[in-house]
Amino acid sequence: MNERPDTDPIEVKVVDPSQPDTAPETPAEEQVSTLRLVATLAVAGAVAGLLIVLVNLHTKPIIDEYRAEQLRLAVYEVLPGVARYRTLYRVDDALVAQVPEGAKASDFRQAYVGYDETGEMIGVATSRGESGFQDIVLVIFGFEPESGILLGMKVLESKETPGLGDKIFKDQVFVDQFFARPQTPLAAIKKGSGKGLPGEIDAITGATISSKVVVSIINNGIADWQGVLQQADLEQIVPEEAP
Amino acid sequence: MRATTPSQDFIRGIWKENPVLIQMLGLCPALAVTNTVKNALAMSAATFFVLTCSSVLISSVKNFIPKEVRISSYILVIATFVTLADMMLQAYAPVQHKELGAFIALIVVNCMILGRQEAFSSRNTVYRSLLDAVGTGIGFTIALIMMGGFREILGIGTFFDISLFGPNFEPWVVMVLPAGGFLMLGFIILGMGVYEQRKQAREAHGEAA
Amino acid sequence: MSFKEEKHGVVKITAAPHVRSAESTTRIMWSVVLSLLPVTAASIWFFGPSAVLVIGASVAGCLLTERLFGGQRNSISDGSAMITGLLLGLCLPAGFPLWMAFIGGVFGIGFGKIIFGGLGQNIFNPALLGRAFLQAAFPVAITTWPGPAPDWWVLRGDNFALPFMSPGAADAVTGATPLGNLKFGDDPVATPLLDLLLGTTSGSLGETSALLILLGGIYLAIRGHLNWHIPVSILVSVFAFSGVFYWLGLSPFSPLFMLFSGGLMLGAWYMATDMVTSPVTHTGCWVFGVSIGLLVVIIRIWGGLPEGVMYAILLMNALVPFINRATQPRKFGSPRGKPEPAAEKES
Known part of the structure; x- marks a missing residue:
């Protein structure tokens, strides 16, 4: 079955319709030296790099300022009544005001100690992320390091389902529950099934998982930081200076 | 290659050879970030910028680029402009930049842009390449705004953040999720197919009469 | 010489099939509708006029779409759109807004069936596709x-919400389904088995009474209108897998609770057995059924949703062509071993 009848071999000429102009020229410039190829790419790369650096010089300060502003707003929101704050860095479970020489500040987890106008410490804010229903939920929250009382909460990043899970930051009733000085640890409960215990948070109907993630972030976050903060003796380590 | 006039170069990409709806190129951004008109517009603007700049640059230096490294060179040029667009958006439209996230950086691999370089800019004059890029960019923008508009209306009940149905509107959550992107693209292409079919039938009928 | 000129004895040449039978698509479809009536009646008994309204809206959505876009002849009369509407309505909650149920029907028929070319061409079960869209x-x-x-005649929710508008706050207290309660509830208690069997629990309209669904299914299986291999394999595999996980202490659901709760009965007897979207070979049916059972158990125990029957069936629907190809029976007389379809074609 596989034998073909004897016929003349068919000549197939491949015509590339997309390159009618360049095809005849190809043999002439077939051998382009490797040097030229490398040089072309190197020049193009250098020009591209230069352009990017120039624009970066211009945009970087704007971007940094925006980020700092966002952070400042978030800290002010989760520590109600704060007038200024200092940033502390967590290095090997100890808190320091300055990062070690040669290290980048963003490599360390940070706590923001907030003071009111008279210089009295209000509480500490810090951020933490855990995986929610869709992706990591990043939350910043403020609390009193001594008592562990929660002062405020704000969702920084979340990709939770629009209309359901995103109520963890869009539903003001849910968010407000984290500002009423609740005792920790918190417990997410179904709406209406509360027993009047101090740490109860009404979960969002239909978004139980997202609600529980926020609660879990805060519980784990406070547990994680409270010991470190209490050991650090904040009054001593933090000089009372205006930031 | 068929010879085209400059006006054809310009008009072609807008509708007849619309990059998203007809050629099915650049679907990744068209599906991923078009859940609101604003996001669609930001994405279109960034893509438009990258496409136009790359086309002009590549068509003006096309004679210096050896054939062997042309794709790498195109990618280099495109990546440069994408990085510029990324930084500029981050500085001047931080909210939109956060919404679009990684998809700005992914413009680099938008095959529509690379496709225009390989198919057009690398063998046409700067002027014609500019026309082609602007036309294609407009076509891309139209497609994205159609997607974003319908998805925002159904998925959030607003158009360009203006509430259309009042506060009681029940959002179709699926429409702002990625699945809604696929559905909406399907709906739009279905609608266009039906329209084209009707038009052809009418023309055939008119000729016969 | 043509056949017409032949006087003595006309030779008739026709294509297969040559065996006549009173069975037809239409008859089978309408007997499925008939077998669904007890379940429908039970849902009306349990949920009052809301049940009539929701089922009516989804049936209306299906029939209207079939009528408008169903193409040639009147494809409504084969009853398949009626089944889709009934099944879709039966897997919705009683307080569901009517406009949403209508849209579910339109989507199920339009994008679950007609867009593929009508009855017999669809990949997914249209009712489940409509349900998945609504979900x-x-x-x-x-x-x-x-x-x-x-009271019986009280509406169970805001059925009459205006199109595109949210339903108002439910007057009655919302209840958790037995599955949801056991999985996410603060106070998880397994619902007694008798309640699950009779259907005196919270849930979708038609999924509450396991017993009536079982009766309707068995009636259809006896009439030969559904392939009993599929429901039996699903139920056996759900029972077996959930038994193993329960025994290992990995799941809070006992095997019997798994069997009779949620949409499993309705799904196993009426959705998975859809002739168009299930495998054609018996081996294939067992593969299909056991996989659905496994997926149901996995989604119910570890998934983010309390119920997984819908997604399990839809996922396996998508794999049916591959199951069919993998389980092709050996041709009589052909050598054992791997069949070579390519070689068949050339000869």
């Missing part, structure tokens, strides 16, 4: 299960 589009409304109402 994705209106996740809150479709999981708002009505609690017990004070």
Whole structure:
């Protein structure tokens, strides 16, 4: 079955319709030296790099300022009544005001100690992320390091389902529950099934998982930081200076 | 290659050879970030910028680029402009930049842009390449705004953040999720197919009469 | 010489089939509808006029779409759109807004069936596709299960919400389904088996009474209108897998609870057995059924949703062509070993 009848071999000429102009020229410039190829790419790369650096010089300060502003707003929101704050860095479970020489500040987890106008410490804010229903939920929250009382909460990043899970930051009733000085640890409960215990948070109907993630972030976050903060003796380590 | 006039170069990409709806190129951004008109517009603007700049640059230096490294060179040029667009958006439209996230950086691999370089800019004059890029960019923008508009209306009940149905509107959550992107693209292409079919039938009928 | 000129004895040449039977698509479809009537009646008994309204809206959506876009002849009369509408209505909660149920029907028939070319061409079960769309589009409304109402004739929710508008706050207390309660409840208690069997629990309209669904299914199986291999394999595999996980202490659901709760009965007997979207060989049916059972158990125990029957069936629907190809029976007389379809074609 596989034998073909004897016929003349068919000549197939491949015509590339997309390159009618360049095809005849190809043999002439077939051998382009490797040097030229490398040089072309190197020049193009250098020009591209230069352009990017120039624009970066211009945009970087704007971007940094925006980020700092966002952070400042978030800290002010989760520590109600704060007038200024200092940033502390967590290095090997100890808190320091300055990062070690040669290290980048963003490599360390940070706590923001907030003071009111008279210089009295209000509480500490810090951020933490855990995986929610869709992706990591990043939350910043403020609390009193001594008592562990929660002062405020704000969702920084979340990709939770629009209309359901995103109520963890869009539903003001849910968010407000984290500002009423609740005792920790918190417990997410179904709406209406509360027993009047101090740490109860009404979960969002239909978004139980997202609600529980926020609660879990805060519980784990406070547990994680409270010991470190209490050991650090904040009054001593933090000089009372205006930031 | 068929010879085209400059006006054809310009008009072609807008509708007849619309990059998203007809050629099915650049679907990744068209599906991923078009859940609101604003996001669609930001994405279109960034893509438009990258496409136009790359086309002009590549068509003006096309004679210096050896054939062997042309794709790498195109990618280099495109990546440069994408990085510029990324930084500029981050500085001047931080909210939109956060919404679009990684998809700005992914413009680099938008095959529509690379496709225009390989198919057009690398063998046409700067002027014609500019026309082609602007036309294609407009076509891309139209497609994205159609997607974003319908998805925002159904998925959030607003158009360009203006509430259309009042506060009681029940959002179709699926429409702002990625699945809604696929559905909406399907709906739009279905609608266009039906329209084209009707038009052809009418023309055939008119000729016969 | 043509056949017409032949005087003595006309030779008739026709294509297969040559065996006549009173069975037809239409007859089978309408007997499925008939077998669904007890379940429908039970849903009306349990959920009052809301059940009539929701089922009516989804049936109307299906029939209207079939009528408008169904193409040639009147494809409504084969009853398949009626089944889709009934099944879709039966897997919705009683307090569901009518406009949403209508849209579910339109989507199920339009994008589950007609867009593929009509009855017999679809990949996914249209009713489940409509349900999946509704689940994705209106996740809150479709999981708002009505609690017990004070009187039979009280509406179980805001059925008459205006099109595109949210349903108002439910008057009655919302209740959790037995599955949801056991999985996410603060106070998880397994619902007694008798309640699950009779259907005196919260849930979708038609999924509450396991017993009636079982009866309807068995009736159809006896009439030969459904392939009993599929439901039996699904139920056996759900029972077996959930038994193993329960025994290992990995799941809170006992095997019997698994069998009779949620949409499993309705799914196993009526959705998975859809002739168009299930495998054609018996081996294939067992593969299909056991996989659905396994997926159901996995989604129910570890998934983010309390119920997984819908997604399990839809996923396996997508794999049916591959199952069919993998389980092709050996041709009589052909050598054992791997069949070579390519070689067949050339000879």
